[in-house]
Amino acid sequence: MSNESLANLLKEERRFAPPADLAGAANVTAAAYAQASEDRLGFWAEQARRLTWAVEPTETLDWSNPPFAKWFADGKLNVAYNCVDRHVEAGNGDRVAIHFEGEPGDSRAITYAQLKDEVSQAANALLELGVAKGDRVAVYMPMIPEAVVAMLACARIGAAHSVVFGGFSADALASRIEDADAKLVITADGGYRRGKPSALKPAVDEALTRVDRVEKVLVVRRTGQEVEWTEGRDVWWHEAVERQSTEHTPEAHDAEQPLFILYTSGTTGKPKGILHTSGGYLTQASFTHNAVFDLKPETDVYWCTADIGWVTGHSYIVYGPLSNGATQVLYEGTPDTPHQGRFWEVVQKYGVTILYTAPTAIRTFMKWGDDIPAKFDLSSLRVLGSVGEPINPEAWIWYREHIGGSRCPIVDTWWQTETGAIMISPLPGVTETKPGSAQRALPGIAATVVDDEAREVPNGSGGYLVLTEPWPSMLRTIWGDDQRYIDTYWSRFEGRYFAGDGAKKDDDGDIWLLGRVDDVMLVSGHNISTTEVESALVGHPAVAESAVVGATDATTGQAIVAFVILRGTATASEELIAELRNHVGKTLGPIAKPKQIKVVAELPKTRSGKIMRRLLRDIAEGREVGDTTTLADSSVMNLIQAQLPSGT
């Protein structure tokens, strides 16, 4: 994206100042940037004191063996104690930790005192089942409170959890169980999805025909559906956990005790087991959740719509919010069951004040129509967050107007499984926001954009996003493969962390994310980002969503092929396609005009809502479609192919 002719892409001029009342009472002010830039390690040492340590750390960062970091290494703490017990000890045991809303409409409120009892019981049960400190436990669960309890119980006893998306296949589950060498699997009979029970246990049974180190399977009864039972191996949660004592003394673990492994979906090759540890991870999860969402634990009702199988669920459902004593909503199901207003009904029911969701969801709501959220009372909302992909400016504006009542600041948060916590984001009481930009590295974080030769690019230019200093919640390695950790993240640019994302700095030095560098297109010698063409398309009133890929082309090297989903009111026609091509040409310049535009009903997405462009490239280039195991819905590819005339 070094090309001059594209330097003015995404000319987005709209600006939104933080609301005065929020700015006046914000948890974190502009002073934090200055403080952290003067003394970055001192700043993080201070943030670590948000937590309760059994042994206070005296050392902040050990970077003597880069890229292997140790943070707060001589400190000791218990992560579960920090997320649960200490709030009870501080007199907040009666505060609701989790408002659980099941898809069928069943609900349950769990206070911090109850959560403490349940986590303690689960910890006792894990110990009884033979799990010890240092072991790994696989968690394959629906979005129910027991999933949170299971993760915290592991943390409490010092076993690392490896959460695998409930939607992944037996194959994907087996390879992750094997790679982490998990001893126990925690699962459920099933969960509710799209109005019916969806089984989980059969995938575990099948996975365990392929791996032999798993000793026990702990099964939560959620749907009551029939399950196969392996005597001696399978244990019901309600039998093993509920009879345990509610007393369990949390042991103080080292700050660098492994907390969890989470596999990144990885578009190619073997999935990478990203390893996170305890003290640094919790420090940054807690700090960022407090700073970016401006959480006031006494009054806010927070809701992150992610699945716990995604890193967003780990850091912003479990560890960030609970370490901060938040009251939050946990929703089991899909946004359109039993109706397309389900999310807004939940916001209204619980008086949600902070909502954190993904661009893919926002674009879906746009497609469903403005009239749906308009039927609900959303006036409790005060901060809106976005994560997972670049948010197109038009989706950002829609989110602000139709969900945020044109009053809530939007925080577009850039981070990764590997970074563990938010890295680049506006602060809601400080930043004048720009639709489509994550803007600025948080206090204590160092990020920039470099060119091919690792030179920092000037404002107004694009290149590769890099992180230039270690940060507390950084991944410590790839589980079992230190060399791959070095090769993947620390070898492209000497001494810097290569995130794999393209980015641009605007004239103010604010950062705009442009998508994965593997997705960047090269058309007649020009680098063009998929994100920018997609945003131009979504900027047209007929388009709800789009995915753009570069397909091999004899004359131009790559040609831009766009897949679009139309808004409810629009119909496909040759005139519309021509109009969309011209619209992109006008917005971005003629070079960015898609050669082909294909109208489709769905796009292939991962469970966390990321578009899998690799699969669309296969279609655009007329190849057999590649590995679809991490797709949320594998039938989508057939649907797309069936919709397109053959040979296109």
Ligand code: 6R9
């Ligand atoms: C948290 C999470 C990481 C990749 C990342 C980038 C994309 C996430 C983004 C964003 C633009 C944002 N991404 N947030 N791109 N703006 N606000 O998503 O982790 O699943 O590991 O994905 O997601 O491409 O590199 P993970």
